[in-house]
Amino acid sequence: MSDISVAIRAVERSFGNGDSLLRVLRGVDLEVQAGELVALFGPSGSGKTTLLNLIGALDRPNAGTIHVNGQDILNMSDRRREKYRRRQIGFIFQNATLLPTYTAAENIDLALRLPGLGYFERRRRTRAALEAVGLSAWSGHVPDELSGGQRQRVAIARALALRPGIILADEPTNGLDTRTARRTMALFRGIAEHQGTTFLIVSHDPMVVEYVNHAYDLADGQLTRRGGTTEVVAEPEKEFSGD
Numbered sequence: 001m002s003d004i005s006v007a008i009r010a011v012e013r014s015f016g017n018g019d020s021l022l023r024v025l026r027g028v029d030l031e032v033q034a035g036e037l038v039a040l041f042g043p044s045g046s047g048k049t050t051l052l053n054l055i056g057a058l059d060r061p062n063a064g065t066i067h068v069n070g071q072d073i074l075n076m077s078d079r080r081r082e083k084y085r086r087r088q089i090g091f092i093f094q095n096a097t098l099l100p101t102y103t104a105a106e107n108i109d110l111a112l113r114l115p116g117l118g119y120f121e122r123r124r125r126t127r128a129a130l131e132a133v134g135l136s137a138w139s140g141h142v143p144d145e146l147s148g149g150q151r152q153r154v155a156i157a158r159a160l161a162l163r164p165g166i167i168l169a170d171e172p173t174n175g176l177d178t179r180t181a182r183r184t185m186a187l188f189r190g191i192a193e194h195q196g197t198t199f200l201i202v203s204h205d206p207m208v209v210e211y212v213n214h215a216y217d218l219a220d221g222q223l224t225r226r227g228g229t230t231e232v233v234a235e236p237e238k239e240f241s242g243d
Contacts, residue, residue, distance in 0.1 A: 004067075005166060005198040006032040006055060011064030012221075013050055024050050025061070026221030032214075034069075034165075035196040037188060039208050042218035048202040049094070051218070052168045055200065056089050057081040069165055086114045090159035092169040096151040098143045104130065104154045105139040111158050129157035132187060134180075148175040156184060160191065169201045173208065185211040 013025040024047040032038050040048045053059040054066060057073050066073050073084060098107045105126050112122040130136050133153040143151050152175045159167050167188075173181035189211050191197050201208060209215050215226040 003034040004031060005034040005036070005069060006030065006200070007065075007067040008051075008055070009065045011051075011054065011061045011066065013047065013054065013059070013061045023221055025054075027064070028218075028221070028223050030216070030223060032198055032200065034198055035192050036214065037192050037199040037201065037212040039201045039203055039212040039215040040218055040223075041203060041215060046218045047221060048218050049170055052170055052200060052202060055166070056091060056168050057085050088165050090162045090164040090167040092155055092159045092167065092172045094170040094174060096143070096148075096155040098151055098154060100143050103140050103142055104135060104146070104157075107143075107154060108158045108161050112161055115162070125161040125163070126157075129161035130154075132160060133157045133184070149177065149180060152176060153180070153184070160187075163195070164197070166198045166200070169199060171203060171205075172201060173203065173205050178207070181205065181207060 008028060008030040011025055011028045015022045015024065028051065040051065042048050050059065054061055055068065060074065069088065073081065076084060102110065108126045108129060109122050112125060130139050133156055135150060135153055135157065138146060138150060146154065156172060173184060176184060185208060188199050192199055201212065216223045217226065
């Protein structure tokens with residue numbers, strides 16, 4: 001992997017001012033190659049989600065630079081940042097954030113409308129994504145008819161269906177049983193290897209380390225890299241494809 005997907009230099013993010021100033025990120029540096037899986041660990045409130053929001057152009061740092069696929073996202077206009085989020089970034093939020101009156105398939109289809117995909121392509125990708133997370137039989141169910149783990153899998157399918165270059169996943173295994181969590185991480189690994197998708201994963205789940213290329217701990221506003229590259233422990237059962 002020679003292409004740099006994400007390059008962060010000296011990023012700082014603070015909230016508040018004066019005596020109430022909270023410095024969350026203190027000169028963070030991070031470089032991620034295309035097709036890598038990177039895990040971010042740390043206690044609640046350490047800034048892991050803040051860092052994802054900066055990379056996803058949902059927030060801006062107080063200082064530093066962020067380049068994604070060679071683009072300086074901090075110097076983009078608001079319109080370009082919105083386009084960047086819709087077409088290049090897949091979000092898996094800590095809470096599933098599904099529309100309550102839409103079915104699983106409709107929640108995915110709605111996300112695919114934003115980048116302007118046609119009906120048949122949306123339907124093809126929706127079916128493939130739901131199959132990849134094992135929810136084909138639940139495509140017509142609304143969120144209230146799904147368990148917490150199933151709702152999380154719909155959120156994962158929604159991000160996968162976009163087929164973005166980068167997926168930002170905030171606690172993607174939250175609410176999943178151990179077997180499903182491992183299958184999900186193996187699926188991420190397979191997508192990264194076959195499609196070159198980059199994954200940045202915030203997690204408290206130690207199992208995640210077994211599937212990623214690199215893991216970092218975020219504490220006191222600084223990233224510390226854990227020891228060497230890890231090896232995947234299980235192969236994905238099926239490669240996801242929207243084709």
